[in-house]
Amino acid sequence: MILYFAFASCFLCLATANCVGGSTENERKPYIVYMGEVPENGARISAMDEHHNLLLKAVGDEDLARESKIYSYRKSINGFAAWLLPDEAKRLSEEDGVASVFENTKRKLLTTRSWDFLGVTESSNNIHGSVESNIIVGLMDTGIWPESPSFNDAGYGPPPATWKGKCDKGANFTGCNNKVIGARYYHLEDFSGGPDEPTPVDTDGHGTHTASTAAGIPVKGSSLNGIAKGTARGGVPSARIAMYKVCWSEGCSDMDVLAAFDDAIADGVDLISLSLGGDSTGYFNDSVAIGAFHAMRKGILTSCAGGNGGPTLETVINVAPWILTVAASSIDRQFISTIKLGDGTITSGFGINTFSMKNKMYPFTDGAHATNVTGDFYYGNISACDSGTLDKDKVKGKIVYCLGVSGQDDSIRMLDGAGTIMAIDELTDHYSLALIPATVVVRSKNGDKLDRYINSTKNPEAVIYKTRTVHMDAPFVASFSSRGPQLTNRNILKPDVTAPGLNILGAYTQLTSITGDPTDRRYSAFNIMSGTSMSCPHASAAAAYVKSFHPDWSPAAIKSALMTTATPMKIKDEFEELSSGSGQINPTRAVNPGLIYDINESSYISFLCKEGYNRTTIGLLIRGKHKYNCSSFKPALGFDGLNYPSMHIHLSGTESRISAVFYRTVTNVGGENLEIKAKVTAPKELSIAVIPKTMKFKRKHQKKSFKVSVKGGSMKNGTDILSATLEWRSNKGHSVKSPIVVFKQHHRFDFGSFP
Numbered sequence: 001m002i003l004y005f006a007f008a009s010c011f012l013c014l015a016t017a018n019c020v021g022g023s024t025e026n027e028r029k030p031y032i033v034y035m036g037e038v039p040e041n042g043a044r045i046s047a048m049d050e051h052h053n054l055l056l057k058a059v060g061d062e063d064l065a066r067e068s069k070i071y072s073y074r075k076s077i078n079g080f081a082a083w084l085l086p087d088e089a090k091r092l093s094e095e096d097g098v099a100s101v102f103e104n105t106k107r108k109l110l111t112t113r114s115w116d117f118l119g120v121t122e123s124s125n126n127i128h129g130s131v132e133s134n135i136i137v138g139l140m141d142t143g144i145w146p147e148s149p150s151f152n153d154a155g156y157g158p159p160p161a162t163w164k165g166k167c168d169k170g171a172n173f174t175g176c177n178n179k180v181i182g183a184r185y186y187h188l189e190d191f192s193g194g195p196d197e198p199t200p201v202d203t204d205g206h207g208t209h210t211a212s213t214a215a216g217i218p219v220k221g222s223s224l225n226g227i228a229k230g231t232a233r234g235g236v237p238s239a240r241i242a243m244y245k246v247c248w249s250e251g252c253s254d255m256d257v258l259a260a261f262d263d264a265i266a267d268g269v270d271l272i273s274l275s276l277g278g279d280s281t282g283y284f285n286d287s288v289a290i291g292a293f294h295a296m297r298k299g300i301l302t303s304c305a306g307g308n309g310g311p312t313l314e315t316v317i318n319v320a321p322w323i324l325t326v327a328a329s330s331i332d333r334q335f336i337s338t339i340k341l342g343d344g345t346i347t348s349g350f351g352i353n354t355f356s357m358k359n360k361m362y363p364f365t366d367g368a369h370a371t372n373v374t375g376d377f378y379y380g381n382i383s384a385c386d387s388g389t390l391d392k393d394k395v396k397g398k399i400v401y402c403l404g405v406s407g408q409d410d411s412i413r414m415l416d417g418a419g420t421i422m423a424i425d426e427l428t429d430h431y432s433l434a435l436i437p438a439t440v441v442v443r444s445k446n447g448d449k450l451d452r453y454i455n456s457t458k459n460p461e462a463v464i465y466k467t468r469t470v471h472m473d474a475p476f477v478a479s480f481s482s483r484g485p486q487l488t489n490r491n492i493l494k495p496d497v498t499a500p501g502l503n504i505l506g507a508y509t510q511l512t513s514i515t516g517d518p519t520d521r522r523y524s525a526f527n528i529m530s531g532t533s534m535s536c537p538h539a540s541a542a543a544a545y546v547k548s549f550h551p552d553w554s555p556a557a558i559k560s561a562l563m564t565t566a567t568p569m570k571i572k573d574e575f576e577e578l579s580s581g582s583g584q585i586n587p588t589r590a591v592n593p594g595l596i597y598d599i600n601e602s603s604y605i606s607f608l609c610k611e612g613y614n615r616t617t618i619g620l621l622i623r624g625k626h627k628y629n630c631s632s633f634k635p636a637l638g639f640d641g642l643n644y645p646s647m648h649i650h651l652s653g654t655e656s657r658i659s660a661v662f663y664r665t666v667t668n669v670g671g672e673n674l675e676i677k678a679k680v681t682a683p684k685e686l687s688i689a690v691i692p693k694t695m696k697f698k699r700k701h702q703k704k705s706f707k708v709s710v711k712g713g714s715m716k717n718g719t720d721i722l723s724a725t726l727e728w729r730s731n732k733g734h735s736v737k738s739p740i741v742v743f744k745q746h747h748r749f750d751f752g753s754f755p
């Protein structure tokens with residue numbers, strides 16, 4: 001039971017936002033003291049000594065300073081984690097050399113885990129290659145189960161010569177191979193008393209699943225108990241995997257994430273994939289944004305899950321401009337289970353049922369008929385089958401019809417029921433993986449009919465069949481996928497792209513059951529999971545694929561290639577670009593985008609100056625450079641101040657007119673003599689001018705700048721979003737698209753927070 005309840009407490013804990021320790025003023029809590037970049041070699045004093053001296057100054061006692069330090073970061077990220085009192089943390093934040101001090105928070109995995117539900121994917125792209133086998137994808141996750149058939153290293157040579165990583169030992173971990181070339185764990189707090197053990201092995205399933213989605217080898221005939229049968233394979237099946245285990249039963253600590261970034265950058269990974277996140281605003285008090293910034297400076301792109309806070313607006317996370325932020329969309333299959341009634345009626349429900357009832361009819365009842373509650377006492381909601389309202393004798397061996405999908409399967413199982421049909425008011429795109437034979441119906445569609453059958457029949461009977469796969473129209477953005485606008489910089493569109501994240505078949509660990517429930521006896525080498533956790537490794541793999549063709553491209557160039565070649569959703573959302581960004585990744589097209597919107601390090605710095613970060617902070621970020629003074633950087637031009645591949649105007653709602661100018665520079669990667677022509681598609685409310693409209697590039701890597709001005713009147717009441725597109729079409733057939741989005745803020749978007 002331990003693992004199961006540990007997860008439950010994790011979600012509770014995260015929901016209350018204060019996970020670490022108590023809240024008294026006198027209690028030491030873990031803080032991260034971020035000091036920017038490690039000083040150049042030859043600095044007078046080592047980073048370790050610098051950390052100790054600072055800590056000593058803050059806590060005032062040599063022994064205490066030594067005891068309170070948890071960790072030093074000193075490879076490329078400079079800083080340390082320590083147990084501090086709030087006033088010590090505050091004092092430290094005022095010290096020279098300190099960029100920021102922030103309390104360690106716990107981030108969570110971005111699966112829809114407790115509502116896990118099932119589906120299938122086969123990667124859309126069929127990719128192989130010997131260059132690809134030199135690519136190393138680094139993942140920060142729950143560890144890895146290397147024995148999975150997805151990580152079989154037959155035919156792989158030794159790790160690339162550039163690899164400097166390690167393979168930690170630990171309980172139930174059989175070790176690395178030539179596929180999984182690195183596996184380390186980070187758990188800077190004490191293990192004692194907790195359910196976790198010091199090992200890089202995956203006892204959760206999430207890390208094995210994401211790693212196989214990014215770089216698993218093709219495994220024919222994979223399925224979850226026969227459902228979603230097909231070939232499971234990663235986006236870059238020849239690439240190598242390096243796992244950094246930072247997530248444990250209680251979440252993923254900032255200080256562990258930062259330590260993993262520091263190592264991954266030094267180890268020589270080509271890309272970093274993170275399917276985790278938490279609430280954060282600001283760039284330098286967020287471990288993921290900080291880690292990704294240092295990775296970017298070393299030419300490594302970080303791809304992150306955009307969060308599962310949808311469909312509410314303003315929920316997107318991991319939004320720093322140097323991160324690729326990934327939404328989740330559907331693939332073209334869904335899962336249906338046939339229901340047959342005693343009178344021969346056939347209907348169907350949604351969600352995955354791995355169980356077979358062997359075509360045998362079971363007695364069928366509902367909460368009202370199976371209750372033991374009499375009189376006026378209130379013991380819960382009878383029709384929702386709340387535990388405590390039902391009589392075990394009336395449930396035993398029966399299929400029970402219940403309103404709602406909030407753990408009814410577990411309640412019915414406890415009373416020895418045979419199965420449950422759960423009814424909801426509105427169809428959504430994902431449902432939990434149930435613990436007993438179960439399916440989900442919509443009340444108005446067939447739910448009420450089922451219940452009327454129970455009410456009007458003497459001996460009602462039913463059977464739920466094992467799930468089958470049916471085709472559906474796709475892609476669309478999953479309901480749970482977080483939406484923009486982002487809260488840190490409202491004028492940069494996030495998420496950037498979307499990738500499949502609904503019902504993804506991937507490798508799974510054998511160290512836990514498919515639901516994570518210890519009483520569940522179903523184990524499987526493959527499982528079906530949903531979440532931006534699942535879409536992120538698809539995008540990471542696509543980025544790795546592009547990098548295998550263009551090893552010299554910067555992180556921003558790779559990101560631009562993925563964004564400008566993405567495909568718009570077939571089924572549109574009301575706030576389309578706030579859901580899917582530039583659209584669904586198309587790795588094959590991204591290899592030859594024609595143009596890229598590149599962003600170098602100094603452009604990010606100018607951007608940060610424009611964002612109001614002063615020379616003290618910026619000086620620390622790039623210590624190695626001598627001139628780190630905002631006025632020595634060319635000021636960031638234009639509305640957003642960054643050469644971003646998409647354009648977003650966020651109106652507070654009080655503006656009388658729309659007016660913004662974006663300055664952009666494109667680099668020719670489409671070969672010699674490339675000619676391009678701008679094509680703007682815009683609604684009548686917007687007038688968009690691109691200057692110049694045509695450009696000619698003689699040489700490869702030549703850069704040309706242009707200006708986009710967007711004008712319009714005040715947005716009509718009732719209009720929240722205006723969507724336009726700039727497309728550069730080349731004489732060689734390239735189409736380089738950027739969404740241009742105007743969004744007007746309304747208070748009515750405050751729907752409250754989702755669970």
Ligand SMILES: *[C@@H]1O[C@H](CO)[C@@H](O)[C@H](O)[C@H]1NC(C)=O
Binds near residue numbers: 171
């Ligand atoms: C490792 O395996 C042993 C025996 O199978 C088990 O008792 C233990 O809980 C496992 N540890 C982990 C981390 O799964």
Ligand SMILES: *[C@@H]1O[C@H](CO)[C@@H](O)[C@H](O)[C@H]1NC(C)=O
Binds near residue numbers: 285
């Ligand atoms: C992080 O920084 C941002 C802006 O710099 C600020 O708004 C936010 O409150 C900070 N968050 C924390 C946890 O310190």
Ligand SMILES: *[C@@H]1O[C@H](CO)[C@@H](O)[C@H](O)[C@H]1NC(C)=O
Binds near residue numbers: 372
């Ligand atoms: C109804 O049955 C449940 C389960 O058998 C039991 O826990 C509960 O106490 C009973 N309630 C009443 C009112 O008898």
Ligand SMILES: *[C@@H]1O[C@H](CO)[C@@H](O)[C@H](O)[C@H]1NC(C)=O
Binds near residue numbers: 381382384404
């Ligand atoms: C019981 O739960 C169902 C489903 O959530 C709901 O429609 C119904 O109104 C609830 N009944 C009561 C008495 O709360």
Ligand SMILES: *[C@@H]1O[C@H](CO)[C@@H](O)[C@H](O)[C@H]1NC(C)=O
Binds near residue numbers: 451
């Ligand atoms: C079936 O009967 C129960 C108990 O009388 C009642 O609560 C429920 O609403 C009925 N269902 C339908 C669809 O009429």
Ligand SMILES: *[C@@H]1O[C@H](CO)[C@@H](O)[C@H](O)[C@H]1NC(C)=O
Binds near residue numbers: 600601603634665
């Ligand atoms: C970085 O990019 C900016 C804008 O394109 C350019 O002006 C600058 O020269 C570049 N800096 C370096 C070091 O390449």
Ligand SMILES: *[C@@H]1O[C@H](CO)[C@@H](O)[C@H](O)[C@H]1NC(C)=O
Binds near residue numbers: 614615617
């Ligand atoms: C920069 O900002 C920090 C924190 O807001 C402040 O302590 C410092 O004095 C500022 N430095 C300059 C040069 O403005």
Ligand SMILES: *[C@@H]1O[C@H](CO)[C@@H](O)[C@H](O)[C@H]1NC(C)=O
Binds near residue numbers: 629630631632
């Ligand atoms: C910052 O740079 C500007 C222009 O290069 C220079 O005039 C100014 O003195 C510099 N400030 C500092 C504190 O170095």
Ligand SMILES: *[C@@H]1O[C@H](CO)[C@@H](O)[C@H](O)[C@H]1NC(C)=O
Binds near residue numbers: 717
């Ligand atoms: C639009 O809505 C605002 C606030 O509800 C209102 O004050 C304004 O008069 C409306 N404008 C028009 C043109 O209807």
